[in-house]
Amino acid sequence: MDIAEVLTLADELIFAKTGKHLDYVQEAILRGTLQDTTYTQIAQEVYSSPSHVRNVGSQLWKILSKELGKNITKANFRTVLQKGKNYNYQSAIVENIIGESITVNNKLNICREKVRSPKTPQNPEPTAKQPRIDLDDAPEISTFYDRTSELTTLENWISSRTRLITILGLSGIGKTALTLQLIPQIQQEFDCIIWRSLHNAPALQTLQTDIIQSCRGGAPVPALSEEEGATTGGLPLQYLRSHRAPEERATTGGLPLLEYLRSYRCLIILDDVQTIFSSQQLAGNYQPGYENYGAFFKQIAESCHNSCLILISWEKPREIAALENRQKTCQTLQLNGLGESAREIFTEKGLAESEKWSQLIDLYRGNPLWLHTAAAAIQDLFSGNISDFLSYDSLVLGDLEYLLHQHFQRLSDTEKQVMFWLANQNKAVEISKKPALLELSASEFLKAVESLRRRLLIEKVQKGDRTLFAVQGAIAEYVKSHIL
Numbered sequence: 001m002d003i004a005e006v007l008t009l010a011d012e013l014i015f016a017k018t019g020k021h022l023d024y025v026q027e028a029i030l031r032g033t034l035q036d037t038t039y040t041q042i043a044q045e046v047y048s049s050p051s052h053v054r055n056v057g058s059q060l061w062k063i064l065s066k067e068l069g070k071n072i073t074k075a076n077f078r079t080v081l082q083k084g085k086n087y088n089y090q091s092a093i094v095e096n097i098i099g100e101s102i103t104v105n106n107k108l109n110i111c112r113e114k115v116r117s118p119k120t121p122q123n124p125e126p127t128a129k130q131p132r133i134d135l136d137d138a139p140e141i142s143t144f145y146d147r148t149s150e151l152t153t154l155e156n157w158i159s160s161r162t163r164l165i166t167i168l169g170l171s172g173i174g175k176t177a178l179t180l181q182l183i184p185q186i187q188q189e190f191d192c193i194i195w196r197s198l199h200n201a202p203a204l205q206t207l208q209t210d211i212i213q214s215c216r217g218g219a220p221v222p223a224l225s226e227e228e229g230a231t232t233g234g235l236p237l238q239y240l241r242s243h244r245a246p247e248e249r250a251t252t253g254g255l256p257l258l259e260y261l262r263s264y265r266c267l268i269i270l271d272d273v274q275t276i277f278s279s280q281q282l283a284g285n286y287q288p289g290y291e292n293y294g295a296f297f298k299q300i301a302e303s304c305h306n307s308c309l310i311l312i313s314w315e316k317p318r319e320i321a322a323l324e325n326r327q328k329t330c331q332t333l334q335l336n337g338l339g340e341s342a343r344e345i346f347t348e349k350g351l352a353e354s355e356k357w358s359q360l361i362d363l364y365r366g367n368p369l370w371l372h373t374a375a376a377a378i379q380d381l382f383s384g385n386i387s388d389f390l391s392y393d394s395l396v397l398g399d400l401e402y403l404l405h406q407h408f409q410r411l412s413d414t415e416k417q418v419m420f421w422l423a424n425q426n427k428a429v430e431i432s433k434k435p436a437l438l439e440l441s442a443s444e445f446l447k448a449v450e451s452l453r454r455r456l457l458i459e460k461v462q463k464g465d466r467t468l469f470a471v472q473g474a475i476a477e478y479v480k481s482h483i484l
Helices: 001-020 024-033 039-045 050-068 076-080 090-097 105-115 147-161 174-187 204-216 237-244 245-251 257-263 290-301 318-326 340-349 354-363 368-382 386-391 399-406 413-423 442-454 473-482
Strands: 133-134 164-167 192-197 267-271 308-313 330-333 457-463 464-471
Touching: 001 024, 001 039, 001 050, 024 039, 024 076, 024 133, 024 386, 076 386, 133 204, 147 330, 164 174, 164 290, 164 318, 164 442, 174 308, 174 340, 204 257, 204 267, 204 290, 204 318, 245 354, 257 267, 257 290, 267 399, 290 318, 318 330, 340 354, 354 368, 354 386, 368 386, 368 399, 399 473, 413 442, 413 473
Parallel strands: 133 192, 164 308, 164 330, 192 267, 267 308
Antiparallel strands: 457 464
């Protein structure tokens, strides 16, 4: 029996007593104890204080002692397990602690029978730790197209303890669908998974309180003692507790969100992050009163904890670019369009002329929602004839205009000028010199280009050692018709 089996059996014992599964800190204590690791080393692993880990360990040994009828401590836990024949952990627990002579094949079942809680006979027997999952704000996605490489990248980042992940992409590109597809593949790595949408732009304090309340719906988080000196935002925990309103202390349990992220391995997903940014300004400027979100993102990336925050957005927060350059705890995935897997969309829509599907994919840059919109227009206006659709001198946008309008209403005046200039170029161009026809300073021009890149509205094209910029077809067609 290996360490994983010991953890499984311990989880069943804890569940029988408390109705809760092992949390991340308890697992780390058991794993560390079996490997002769000190509480200080375990605390470093889970990014917590040694005294907090020691308190959790004390409660853990008390529960195991009561359930097994034998005094269990950190000092003797490993020795007790090794008394079994051939150092078989499962056998040691059953034969030396419970003291019964049974065959190896029946040991785990008998042990489970002894620890099953009589108060909850209707509950199915736990076989593995299940995280608490709160997806109340997540939309329902019916279709997911192949994103194997992107999923692998996200899984690797999460396994390597990346604390802040940003998933960027234009509307309809599949950011939300990708993240929802990711959850079943990584959920066993977390104690808690929470999805929240910022569509209505909640204040940061409101969001944090909501997340903490969801966390507290699972296993309780032990309150830290004042002398542990926990801090947040540079203020002592004691000060924060004493200066919080009574109702806030009640909803948060007296702990700032960061302490919950340290006590448990949580995955928090924030969708529609672009809604907390201002419109008619350069990308990444927060709405008045929402500037503290920037400090929050920075704290998540730089503080010691084992949790992960995923941001889903149309544009990149300003803090992210600086954080990416300094540390590996912050990563960004820019989601691009589908390749040939987008052909599945045309199959679903029943379009013929499969030899022209690749041309449609290129025109709409493989954006799944844009392709669905185009395919619907082809069926409705052209009886499914792609050739007739493509025969128009200008690209048919149809309902896509509304989707693009949501992006362009956020642009500043300088960005609109640069977009109009780029959209009217016949090919990708350099920006080493500001175009003379633009009534902008060189600084304003470069800032606008950088902002448009953060909004993903212009593309960078590498041609040898030259860097060029261009606007993709559908966006260029919208710009020519609606800007200036």
